[in-house]
Structure formats: structure tokens, C-alpha cells
Amino acid sequence: MLAVWCPDWPAVAAAADADVSPARPVAVLTGSRVTACSAPARAEGVRRGLRKREAQARCPQLYVAGVDPDRDARLFEPVAAAVDAAVPGAEILRPGLIVLSARGAGRFFGSEEAAAERLVDEVASIGVECQIGVADQLTTAVIAARHGVLVPAGEGARFLAPLSMRELAAEPALAAPERDDLVDLLRRLGIRTIGEFAALPATDVASRFGTDAVLAHRAARGEPERPPSPRALPPDLVAEMHCDPLIERVDAAAFAGRALATRLHGVLTAAGVACTRLTITVVTDHGETHTRTWRCAEPLTPEATADRVRWQIDGWLTGRGRRGSDTPRPSAGIAVLRLDPVEVVSAGALQPGLWGGVGEEDERARRALTRVQGLLGGDAVRVGVLSGGRGPAERITLLPWGEEHTPERDPDQPWPGRLPEPSPTTLFPARPRIRVTGTGGGDVVVTDRGMFSDVPVHVAWGSRSWRVEACAGPWPVDEWWWDPRHVTTISRAQILLEDSRALLVVCDAEGWAVEGIYE
Structure with missing residues (x-):
């Protein structure tokens, strides 16, 4: 596998969207905390997890932007197009990270090193910096890209062994949300490197920890993770929409994409499967075809599918890449929109939610809570946020639904004398x-x-x-x-x-x- 990683992509995209100089420090905030920052910002002491006020105190000239997945995906399309033009078959894991087969690229350019150099040049031609990693397995290749290393065949486990366990949780596109908790638990048990984790017997990991720990253990040992699915695709899984009138605006594309995603997942549910790799194709009224494949660590939900369709069409229709990008825009409106599941798994991989069908629980819960809040008042619906404190009750801050989740006390402080885990039920x-x-x-x-x-x-x-x-x-x-x-x-x-x-x-x-x- 070959991974193309663009460091600090949310910050890079925010700077490009606001026409801010790349030399100026940039930070992207979720709520009031920094979730991404550029290299100039880190040089001034800005770090992920800092509050906005502290980040600005460390770097007064800091440009602050809010998190925006649509912006990140739209501006990443020129990068994906440049990589795909050099080596066809690229798959987007998330905006800022692309993976593809290293074997074909190596054969075409003569070697993996030559392929890596060509891809760096192609991405640099549109004003974006990237790093390349090559390894036998997907997770190893992504970690190698973060270090800018080409790992020889069969040496994946040896490359990973001295690295911190944090590396296995650094990429959200490859790790379940609970991976951070697993890493923290292992560190408390004295397991601090990937090699120490890999040395544990697989049966002990499977019996003591969850499914995600088993996947992380396989990645740590350099074992095959998720090869192309051998499951035969059931017939007639492609969802296609003929657009009349033609789609020429992003809002119309988002509406059509959501309807088509709902239709696709109805077909997948009837077939008893879920999609893990999805190809999005549009055909314009002039016959132009644009195609992009997205690869996901977890089976896609209807909302996740609709998001990717919206992001991709936004990038195609607007053609708004970085300065100097010559990404072609469709010369006419979109006449056909097609979603093609490239890889599927058993629907058992998706756990039905508390509120109803798979992938719908979050949206239905939000609508229900908002309606109750409208009937009873703003303070009638409250949600708990992890806070700092020594007792279990002190570690819960109740905030009205819809407000920013800002705890009353910082939970990341040491809090000596805090009650040991677990907390009472x-x-x-x-x-x-x-x-x-x-x-x-x-x-x-x-x-x-x-x-x-x-x-x-x-x-x-x-x-x-x-x-x-x-x-x-x-x-x-x-x-x-x-x-x-x-x-x-x-x-x-x-x-x-x-x-x-x-x-x-x-x-x-x-x-x-x-x-x-x-x-």
C-alpha cells in the first residue's frame, strides 16, 4: 500500500479558503479547543487541545477558523485529482489522506521510490505539501507516511515496534472512536510501544479487550488487516439517479445525494450487506464523467454516504482548489449521479442503534430532543459533559441541549485524590x-x-x-x-x-x- 498524507490538512484548507498566507500561523477549532494547527502555529507553541484564549496568548497573530468538513473535502479534490492523474485507482480515506496500490505505481515508474517522488512533485505542483509512506499493510503505510518512510517488504512489524502506542490511534480514519481509551489503558498497564503490544498473545488480547483491540493488535504485528472483500457483490446494488432538471448548484446536489444515499442503503439493507468502499460517479449533460472512490474503516451509514456525496460534488462543481489549481470543472450540469458499492461486508458489522435503524439514531435523537426542548424550555433538556473533579458527581457538568460542550472544570488536569475508576453507575x-x-x-x-x-x-x-x-x-x-x-x-x-x-x-x-x- 502507498499512502499520500497532507499534514495539517484542516489548517491548510482553512488558510487556502480565507486566502491566508501559508507562512501565517493557523488553528482550527472545534468548540473552543484547537483540533488542528499548522507548522508555523506549532512553532509558536500552539498545540492540539489548547483553549482558544490560551492559543491566542501564545501566538497573538494566530488566524483562527472553525471546523468545516465540507471545506476540507472541497479543497482536497484538486489533490485527489492530481494523485489520480499520476496513478489511477487512488482512494480517499479522508480529506488529507489518500491510499493506493504501491505495486502498480512501482511497476509503472520503475520503483516505489520513483513513484513516491513523482507523487510528491504532482501534489507540490498545485501548492500542497505531502509525505509518502509505503508498507505491506494499510495502517503501516499510513503511519509510515507520517514519518515519510518507505518500509521494505516484510519489515512492517519491525518498523512499528519502537513507535509509541499513540501512533495506532493517531489516524481517525483507521481507528474506532474507543481506540484512544484502549491506548490509555495499555499505557497504564505498562505497554507503551507498538512492539510491546504486538508481543502479547492474540488470544489474551481477544479475551481481555474488544474487537477494535484485536484489529489494532493485527496492525501492530504487521498482519493482513482488511484485504479486498472476497464476498461476491449481490446484483443490482448500484443506485443511479437521472437528474431533471440538471444539477448545477451545490445545494441541489446535496439534496439529490441524500435521497440517493437513502435509496442505496435501502437496497443494501434488503441484500443484508453494508458498504465499506464506495465509488461516486457523475455524468454531465455533455457526456463528461467524473469518478472518485472513498474507502472507510467502518461500514457507511446513510448520513456518512450523503456527506461524501456532498463533499465530492461540491469539489467538482465549484472547482475551488488551492491557488494555482487547474482542476477542471464540469462544462455542463450533472445529468446522472451514480453510487456504486465496490466492497461490501455482512450487515452484521453494523449494530442497530437504540433509537431505530442503523445510521439514523443520532439524527432522530437530535430531532426528538430539540422538539422536547421547544415544548418545555431551553433548560428542560440537559446533557452531561465530562468535567474535572475528584468525586463522580463533580465530574459531570449538565448543560442545556444545543449549547457548546464546555465543562465547568478542565478534565485534563491531574486532580490528585480523584476517585479511582470505575465510577458508580x-x-x-x-x-x-x-x-x-x-x-x-x-x-x-x-x-x-x-x-x-x-x-x-x-x-x-x-x-x-x-x-x-x-x-x-x-x-x-x-x-x-x-x-x-x-x-x-x-x-x-x-x-x-x-x-x-x-x-x-x-x-x-x-x-x-x-x-x-x-x-
């Missing part, structure tokens, strides 16, 4: 009072040295009493000790009862109370 805001007694029959308290005054033996809650099977803690918390009006001194502990229930309990000046239950 049920919390009690009122904290009902209980009594904890020890071996001598007296009340158990937490001493000034942060220890139990006696071994907890019984818990009395209301009219009922349980024997304590085990306990953990206590974990003292001493906050605002410098301010007598806000000083908080409590201790948390976990208690396992004889009926297998586990309680999170809090000891304060008034005694013990239940903060949550583990179920």
Missing part, C-alpha cells in the same frame, strides 16, 4: 445517611491520618443491615483549606456488602453517607 445527590460499625461494635470514622479507626464490619441503612465483605480506601479529600467559607474535608471509601452490592460512601463531619452504588 447510580449517584445519590441527597446522599442518604448510613451507619458503619467495626469489630468492637462502635462507629467507624476516618482518623486525621487518613485511616479507618476500626475495620468496617456492618453497614446499617435505614431499617436494614448488611455484613461488610470487603472495603477499599479511604481516600481523603481536603479542598479549599485556605478559605474557611468553602473548606471541604471528606473521605471516600468503597464497601462490598454481603449481597454483592458495592457502595461508594463518604465520611464527613456528620458521619457516613452513600454517594453511589456500583451495579
Whole structure:
């Protein structure tokens, strides 16, 4: 596989769209945090994850743009066209990343090195910088592109071994959303490099972690990941629309693309399959044909299909690439729009959602919540956002639906004394009072040295009493000790009862109370 990676593409696209000089620092924000930044911005100390105010404090001349997937995809079309003109068969993983077969390119240009040089020159001719990576497997090739390395055949595992585990989660187009959590967990277990992860037995990884961990483990070992699907395509899967009147505007193309995506997924569902590689084709009224293939790590949903159709047609119709791009625009309106599933998998790969059909749950949930909010008021519908804090209740910030998800406290701070994972499944805001007694029959308290005054033996809650099977803690918390009006001194502990229930309990000046239950 050969990967063509354009570094910092969201920032590059934002600068090109606003006609900002490439030498000026640029940052792209999602909400109020930096999600992408250019090399000049990083040189000034701007990093992903910074808040807007801190990024601007580090770099006062920073140009700030909002995240815009449509812009990124539209401006990437000239790059895809340049790569496809040099080596046909290119597939877009996401705006900023293209993959293709290295074997054909190497044969045509004489070697993989010559093919890489030619592709760098082709992309540079339209004013874009890129890096090339070549390896046996897709994930290895993408990681190699980030390092600008051509990995010899059979050396993928050796190339990956010394790299950080973060490399396996760096590319969202190849990793499930939970990949970051997997990497964090492995780091806490002492596994910090890809080689250490690859050394784990495959059976242990499969039994301890989820499906995505198995895929990451195969990638770490340089094993085949997802070869071209051997499944025979069922007949009549192509969805085609003859446009009357002709499509000449992006908004009309988006409407037609959404309708055609819905039709295609109806056909796929009836056939019991889901699409992982999709070819989008348009034919103009003058007979011109434009084709582009998108490759996806996960089976496409109707919304994801419609997005890719909109992005692609936007790039074709507007022809708005970077300065100096000569990407041809259609000379007439679009007469035919066709979606062709190139690769399919069993529909079992898609998990039906809580709100209904596959791929529809997010949109239906948004509509339902917005309607309830309109009926009951803006503050009637709230969503939880992970926040910073030491107790489980403190780590939840409830915000009205539709507002920016800005936590009350920064969850990335260390928060010493924070309750260990996992958090309770049920919390009690009122904290009902209980009594904890020890071996001598007296009340158990937490001493000034942060220890139990006696071994907890019984818990009395209301009219009922349980024997304590085990306990953990206590974990003292001493906050605002410098301010007598806000000083908080409590201790948390976990208690396992004889009926297998586990309680999170809090000891304060008034005694013990239940903060949550583990179920």
C-alpha cells in the first residue's frame, strides 16, 4: 500500500479558503479547543487541545477558523485529482489522506521510490505539501507516511515496534472512536510501544479487550488487516439517479445525494450487506464523467454516504482548489449521479442503534430532543459533559441541549485524590445517611491520618443491615483549606456488602453517607 498524507490538512484548507498566507500561523477549532494547527502555529507553541484564549496568548497573530468538513473535502479534490492523474485507482480515506496500490505505481515508474517522488512533485505542483509512506499493510503505510518512510517488504512489524502506542490511534480514519481509551489503558498497564503490544498473545488480547483491540493488535504485528472483500457483490446494488432538471448548484446536489444515499442503503439493507468502499460517479449533460472512490474503516451509514456525496460534488462543481489549481470543472450540469458499492461486508458489522435503524439514531435523537426542548424550555433538556473533579458527581457538568460542550472544570488536569475508576453507575445527590460499625461494635470514622479507626464490619441503612465483605480506601479529600467559607474535608471509601452490592460512601463531619452504588 502507498499512502499520500497532507499534514495539517484542516489548517491548510482553512488558510487556502480565507486566502491566508501559508507562512501565517493557523488553528482550527472545534468548540473552543484547537483540533488542528499548522507548522508555523506549532512553532509558536500552539498545540492540539489548547483553549482558544490560551492559543491566542501564545501566538497573538494566530488566524483562527472553525471546523468545516465540507471545506476540507472541497479543497482536497484538486489533490485527489492530481494523485489520480499520476496513478489511477487512488482512494480517499479522508480529506488529507489518500491510499493506493504501491505495486502498480512501482511497476509503472520503475520503483516505489520513483513513484513516491513523482507523487510528491504532482501534489507540490498545485501548492500542497505531502509525505509518502509505503508498507505491506494499510495502517503501516499510513503511519509510515507520517514519518515519510518507505518500509521494505516484510519489515512492517519491525518498523512499528519502537513507535509509541499513540501512533495506532493517531489516524481517525483507521481507528474506532474507543481506540484512544484502549491506548490509555495499555499505557497504564505498562505497554507503551507498538512492539510491546504486538508481543502479547492474540488470544489474551481477544479475551481481555474488544474487537477494535484485536484489529489494532493485527496492525501492530504487521498482519493482513482488511484485504479486498472476497464476498461476491449481490446484483443490482448500484443506485443511479437521472437528474431533471440538471444539477448545477451545490445545494441541489446535496439534496439529490441524500435521497440517493437513502435509496442505496435501502437496497443494501434488503441484500443484508453494508458498504465499506464506495465509488461516486457523475455524468454531465455533455457526456463528461467524473469518478472518485472513498474507502472507510467502518461500514457507511446513510448520513456518512450523503456527506461524501456532498463533499465530492461540491469539489467538482465549484472547482475551488488551492491557488494555482487547474482542476477542471464540469462544462455542463450533472445529468446522472451514480453510487456504486465496490466492497461490501455482512450487515452484521453494523449494530442497530437504540433509537431505530442503523445510521439514523443520532439524527432522530437530535430531532426528538430539540422538539422536547421547544415544548418545555431551553433548560428542560440537559446533557452531561465530562468535567474535572475528584468525586463522580463533580465530574459531570449538565448543560442545556444545543449549547457548546464546555465543562465547568478542565478534565485534563491531574486532580490528585480523584476517585479511582470505575465510577458508580447510580449517584445519590441527597446522599442518604448510613451507619458503619467495626469489630468492637462502635462507629467507624476516618482518623486525621487518613485511616479507618476500626475495620468496617456492618453497614446499617435505614431499617436494614448488611455484613461488610470487603472495603477499599479511604481516600481523603481536603479542598479549599485556605478559605474557611468553602473548606471541604471528606473521605471516600468503597464497601462490598454481603449481597454483592458495592457502595461508594463518604465520611464527613456528620458521619457516613452513600454517594453511589456500583451495579
